Structures are given as structure tokens and as C-alpha cells.
Amino acid sequence: MKQDAHSPAISAPTSQPFSSGPVSSGPVSSGLRIDIDNLDEAEVRLQQLHLYVDNHQHDRLLAPMLALITGSVLSIWVTWQVAALWMLVAFLITRNYLRVYNNFKQADPEAADVVKWERRIATAHGMHMLHWGGLCIWAWQPGVFENHIFIAMIVLGLMCATTAMSSPSYRLFIRDMAPVVIIGCARPLFEEGLLYHAMSALSVCFSILMVNVGLQIHRNLLRMLCLQQERRQLITELENMATTDALTGVSNRRAFIQCASEEINRSRRYEHPLSLLMIDIDHFKKVNDTFGHAMGDEVIKQVAQMIERDCRHNDRLARFGGEEFAVLLPESEICLAELTAERIRQRIESTEIIKEGQEVRVTISVGVAELSATDQHIDRLLDVADKRLYQAKNNGRNRVETA
Known part of the structure; x- marks a missing residue:
């Protein structure tokens, strides 16, 4: 039936088609499944991706500043050339993922394109997380406790920032958190002494806490997005009921x-x-x-x-x-x-x-x-x-x- 046979002024806007199954934020446990029927999962994932990108827009100012401070402190233990090279790479990676974010916002993609954009963003921001998490490997100075405390602070800061900023998207949150958690928890085990083993155990406990907090934030945001989509669907249905003849589908x-x-x-x-x-x-x-x-x-x-x-x-x-x-x-x-x-x-x-x-x-x-x-x-x-x-x-x- 031709929609344009009715006036655009009197026809309710059509929304994305709704699936009949429950919305899930990803391949997560049944405890994370939001049992709300008649919602479009791709549309919800797209909204999650928008929230994720909006949260990381703060990196435009903070990421270069943090890289500059971190590189300056690292020059205490490594040569200034190595520290400068690390800062330069950090600036380039930050610029790259911010460019991907801007392209995403300008493209204003449809829900059907959400998987493609998730992969692009995951790749761009994943390089950022690996670059910072890599400090635990190449910048770690055996036997220098001050160095270990400094790197541990960076790892904990990365975990906290990832929990707060990446939680809207389950898939991206897990991908961002995984390298930092694995490297941060495993690196102290290569040092001898009970203190380093305790540091590793503390990192594991803190990681579990941060992951659970991030997933709880994700669940709350997902419920909010699902309720918003239900509200839009209800408004659309009410508008259709007010302007459309139920039997024929034409205007009333x-x-x-x-x-x-x-x-x-x-x-x-x-x-x-x-x-x-x-x-x-x-x-x-x-x-x-x-x-x-x-x-x-x-x-x-x-x-x-x-x-x-x-x-x-x-x-x-x-x-x-x-x-x-x-x-x-x-x-x-x-x-x-x-x-x-x-x-x-x-x-x-x-x-x-x-x-x-x-x-x-x-x-x-x-x-x-x-x-x-x-x-x-x-x-x-x-x-x-x-x-x-x-x-x-x-x-x-x-x-x-x-x-």
C-alpha cells in the first residue's frame, strides 16, 4: 500500500521494524539478559554505541595531557628518546580513534550498520588500550619499586576509566578491559616476593570488582534504552491509532x-x-x-x-x-x-x-x-x-x- 497516498502531515512516522525476541546486550550470561519483548536489538546496540562514543569524547583533551605527563615520568627510568617515542605513538593512536568517533557521528549510521561501526571503533580504541597496557611489559623496571607503583597506578586508572566510559556497550567494554586486566594482573607474578604476589592478588580482586561494576552500569543503561524504545513504539502506535483507520490502514x-x-x-x-x-x-x-x-x-x-x-x-x-x-x-x-x-x-x-x-x-x-x-x-x-x-x-x- 502506498504510504504517500496519505498526507505526511497526518501519518505517524514509521519506526524501525521490531523483532519478537528479547533484547540482549551481547553474548552474556542469562543474568544480563533484559527480558523486554518487541524491541529492535540492532537499534538498541546503535544507541549504546552512541553513548560509548559520547563518553570517550573527553579523551580529546585528557588523553594527550595524560600521555604527556606519563611520558615525562617514564623518562626517569627509560631514555628520553624511548619516552618521547611512546608519547608520539600515544598521540597518533588518540588522534586516530577520535577521527573514527567523528566519522561515526557524521555518518549517523542506521541500525543495520552497527556491527561494522562496532568493529571499527573496537579496533581503533583497542590499539589505545594495548598501548597503555603495554607499559606493564616494556616500561616495567625489575627491582624498582617506585616504577612498579607508578605503573600499577596507571593500570588501576585505566580500569576505573574503562568501567565508567566503556560500560554502555558490553562488547566494547569487555574488549577494552581484557588487555589491561590480563597484563596488569599477570605482570607482578614475574617478580619474586610475597609483596608482588599480593599486588597481583589485589589486582585480580580489583579487576573483578571493576568488571562487575561496569556490567551493572551496562545493565542499568540497557534497561533505560529499552524503556525509551518501548516509549517511542507506544507513541508511534498511539499516533497511528489517532490518524489511521484500523480496518483499511488509510487515514481516518x-x-x-x-x-x-x-x-x-x-x-x-x-x-x-x-x-x-x-x-x-x-x-x-x-x-x-x-x-x-x-x-x-x-x-x-x-x-x-x-x-x-x-x-x-x-x-x-x-x-x-x-x-x-x-x-x-x-x-x-x-x-x-x-x-x-x-x-x-x-x-x-x-x-x-x-x-x-x-x-x-x-x-x-x-x-x-x-x-x-x-x-x-x-x-x-x-x-x-x-x-x-x-x-x-x-x-x-x-x-x-x-x-
């Missing part, structure tokens, strides 16, 4: 009147022609009495489809009630509207409607009216078209009347 009378009033104002402002068709199914009560109301409903639905098939892109179709329809024809003088009405009448007359083995043919009567220079409101146009509709019925039905 209320929405048509609102749209027609706007079209009349536009036609008068620019002095463009405007016509209206009032259509009624002939002897519809006989269809209901003979074949039942189920067949009657089927007739109404198929008649609406046939009318819409002969409407142009910018025509407005509505079910006015019962077996009566109205079609607004912008940019149409009465002669063109008469041709459209006759084409619709012939199509319906020649079409056999079949439901559950029952067959029926129906005809329609049509009244046509054109907006005059003195018309101010839709009521007068409706009144003229309605009178011509009843004139068509009085003259034998299955006909179009224009005067």
Missing part, C-alpha cells in the same frame, strides 16, 4: 479533515486547483446481509486498496466511515478529478472480490467537487461533493457526478 476522517484544511490553505495561497471525490460502495448493506460481515470487511479493505492504486503520489485517501471514502486531489481541476473517479469506478466494477470461496462484485458511486475561489473551509467542499454523491445514487448508482 479526523486526519483527513486536518490535512484537507492545510491543502485548501495552500491551494488558495498559490491559486492552485484542488478537487475532492466522495465515494460510496453501492448496496453495501446487501453485501453484509447476504455474505456476512467478514465479507463486508473484506470488500471495504479491497475497495480501499483499489482506490489507492489509482491515486497519485500526493493524493490523500481516507475512510470517512462505514463504506464511504474521500479522496483529496491537489493540483487537479474537476475534469482531471472526473477522469480519476471514472478510472477508479471501472476498476472496482471489473474486480471480483473473493474470500473463503465466496465471490462478490460491487460498484461505487462518486461525487466530484472542485475548490472555488470563494471556498474558505473544507466543509463547503465536502457538502458539494456529498450532494453530488447522492445525486449519483439517485440517478442509478455506479456512476460519477460532477454537476
Whole structure:
């Protein structure tokens, strides 16, 4: 069915299609599954990715500053050339993932592209995490306790920052946290002494705490996003109920009147022609009495489809009630509207409607009216078209009347 047969002003916006299954934030345990039906998982993941990128926009100022301070302190234990090279690489990696973030925001991707962007962002920011986590390997100075404390502070800071900033996306949170946790917990074990073993055990406990905190933040954000999507879906459904006829899917009378009033104002402002068709199914009560109301409903639905098939892109179709329809024809003088009405009448007359083995043919009567220079409101146009509709019925039905 053509959506544009209705006015954009009176049709509710269509949302992304909703899946029937529950939304899951990723391959996580059943405790993390958010059991909310009828939500689009890809759309939720896209919103999570937007939150993730928004959180990391602060790196624009903080990451270079932290790299400069860290490299300066590292020069105490390594040569200044090595420290400078590390800072340069840190600046380049930061610039690269910030560029990916900006591209993501500018692209404003659809939900279908979320996996592609997750991979790009995971690769770009993963290099950043590996670069900083690598300090535990190459910058670690055996036997220098001050060096070990400094690197441990960096690792703990990375864990805290990742927990706060990466938690919106489960997949990216795990990928960001994994290298830091593994390297940070394992490196002290290569030193001798109970103190270093205690440091490793403390890192493990702190890592478990940070991962659990991050996952709890993720769960709360996921619930919030799911509730927001449910709210948008409900609003869309309510708007559709307010403007759409439930049986045929075309606009209802209320929405048509609102749209027609706007079209009349536009036609008068620019002095463009405007016509209206009032259509009624002939002897519809006989269809209901003979074949039942189920067949009657089927007739109404198929008649609406046939009318819409002969409407142009910018025509407005509505079910006015019962077996009566109205079609607004912008940019149409009465002669063109008469041709459209006759084409619709012939199509319906020649079409056999079949439901559950029952067959029926129906005809329609049509009244046509054109907006005059003195018309101010839709009521007068409706009144003229309605009178011509009843004139068509009085003259034998299955006909179009224009005067």
C-alpha cells in the first residue's frame, strides 16, 4: 500500500521494524539478559554505541595531557628518546580513534550498520588500550619499586576509566578491559616476593570488582534504552491509532479533515486547483446481509486498496466511515478529478472480490467537487461533493457526478 497516498502531515512516522525476541546486550550470561519483548536489538546496540562514543569524547583533551605527563615520568627510568617515542605513538593512536568517533557521528549510521561501526571503533580504541597496557611489559623496571607503583597506578586508572566510559556497550567494554586486566594482573607474578604476589592478588580482586561494576552500569543503561524504545513504539502506535483507520490502514476522517484544511490553505495561497471525490460502495448493506460481515470487511479493505492504486503520489485517501471514502486531489481541476473517479469506478466494477470461496462484485458511486475561489473551509467542499454523491445514487448508482 502506498504510504504517500496519505498526507505526511497526518501519518505517524514509521519506526524501525521490531523483532519478537528479547533484547540482549551481547553474548552474556542469562543474568544480563533484559527480558523486554518487541524491541529492535540492532537499534538498541546503535544507541549504546552512541553513548560509548559520547563518553570517550573527553579523551580529546585528557588523553594527550595524560600521555604527556606519563611520558615525562617514564623518562626517569627509560631514555628520553624511548619516552618521547611512546608519547608520539600515544598521540597518533588518540588522534586516530577520535577521527573514527567523528566519522561515526557524521555518518549517523542506521541500525543495520552497527556491527561494522562496532568493529571499527573496537579496533581503533583497542590499539589505545594495548598501548597503555603495554607499559606493564616494556616500561616495567625489575627491582624498582617506585616504577612498579607508578605503573600499577596507571593500570588501576585505566580500569576505573574503562568501567565508567566503556560500560554502555558490553562488547566494547569487555574488549577494552581484557588487555589491561590480563597484563596488569599477570605482570607482578614475574617478580619474586610475597609483596608482588599480593599486588597481583589485589589486582585480580580489583579487576573483578571493576568488571562487575561496569556490567551493572551496562545493565542499568540497557534497561533505560529499552524503556525509551518501548516509549517511542507506544507513541508511534498511539499516533497511528489517532490518524489511521484500523480496518483499511488509510487515514481516518479526523486526519483527513486536518490535512484537507492545510491543502485548501495552500491551494488558495498559490491559486492552485484542488478537487475532492466522495465515494460510496453501492448496496453495501446487501453485501453484509447476504455474505456476512467478514465479507463486508473484506470488500471495504479491497475497495480501499483499489482506490489507492489509482491515486497519485500526493493524493490523500481516507475512510470517512462505514463504506464511504474521500479522496483529496491537489493540483487537479474537476475534469482531471472526473477522469480519476471514472478510472477508479471501472476498476472496482471489473474486480471480483473473493474470500473463503465466496465471490462478490460491487460498484461505487462518486461525487466530484472542485475548490472555488470563494471556498474558505473544507466543509463547503465536502457538502458539494456529498450532494453530488447522492445525486449519483439517485440517478442509478455506479456512476460519477460532477454537476
